[in-house]
Amino acid sequence: MSNSSVDLASQLCSRLCHDLLSPVGALMNGLELLADEKDPAMRQRCFELLEQSAKASTDKLKFFRLAFGAAGGFGEKVSTDEVRSLVDALVAGNDRITVSWVLGAAELSKPAAKVLLNFAHIALDALMRGGSIDIAAEVRGGTCEIAVRAMGRKVAFDRTIGDALEGRLAPEALSGRTAAAHMLHVIAAEAGGGLQHAVAEDALVLGAVLPEE
Template sequence: MDDRQSIDLAAMLCSRLCHDMLSPVGALSNGLELLAVETDPDMRANVMQLLEQSAQISTNKLKFFRLAFGAAGGFGERVDIEEPKSLIEALAADKNGITIHWALAQPNLAKPAVKVLLNFAQIAIDALVRGGTLDIGAEVRNGACEIVVRASGPKIAFDETIGKALDGSLDRSELSSRTAAAHMISLLAEGAGGGLQYAKTDDALVLGAVLPESGDLIG
């Protein structure tokens, strides 16, 4: 990737982060404005509850993006599996009607694998616009980490440009805040000597990755 592409990708990832943070941060701002003028004790209690919820959502999203998009300082080359698990559960809790089933065979994963896992989960959660089930699995076999995320529900919303970003066929002109995360993990997988794949039906989306654990991994 040349410098111009790197800058474009970073800008699109920042745009995605800002887009996702706008709602909870805006709710905080609105709540504080209401709190400044509201005198009814019951109403003030309701506003305080909304402020606490918005603050928690904002915190959860920032923690998620820090590890999914960023350099994630503070973590070593391997990350305890409970970290991405808790971040995904918090992200799903912000939606309605999503149930998660886990099949995680490893106590920890390499940081690139964690980034793929988190971004797969976000894509899958976004696809479940009417709720549904997430099946998330990861294990290391024969020197490679295998990751599978399956979203199933009554309606699957999946932009095919995200699929093109995942399989590496995305045209540079199609890079946007919507496709940037998928493009990033595609580059990460390629740099690790692995690859990503996906399959979609009317009621399911399956995302898969194989990432060798040896060689020069991109952190």
């Protein structure tokens, strides 16, 4: 494994740990409260919070398993229903975000599924103040086209993520914030496809064209 591959894997692990820290920390806090709490109503509330935190942790692990990992449990094709369920579960706890879908294919190749999931994750991160995410994917003539649009009052998009998507960020400059975008660039380049993005104050558009085997 090359140094650049090690760096990418390390930064992806850093991002995974960062995103899991909050729900896992909430689990620990809930257990500490439960140990000291005697009131039955408050103990019931602690159990509810523990259940919510456990679900959030599980949903994120399932999402990152396919978005970042090898996802050995999947074949070469991934059901778009599965992809949709992973994104919807990730967004479910945020009532300030709405997601709309237009899926013109029953299955996507694993690389295309990874691109779609990571686009959705980037879009979600960009909507710090809430908004809407539109996700579309279709397969035509052996080509998969993916488009994700985030719209809100204020879009927070780090320009280095755009640089990573388009291959302008050196591997040694990677961080937990940009590693996933760099991974998408590598996936698209190896597949013979391409990625695009456009950003404005209230909108972010991400697009990909990939060969669909």
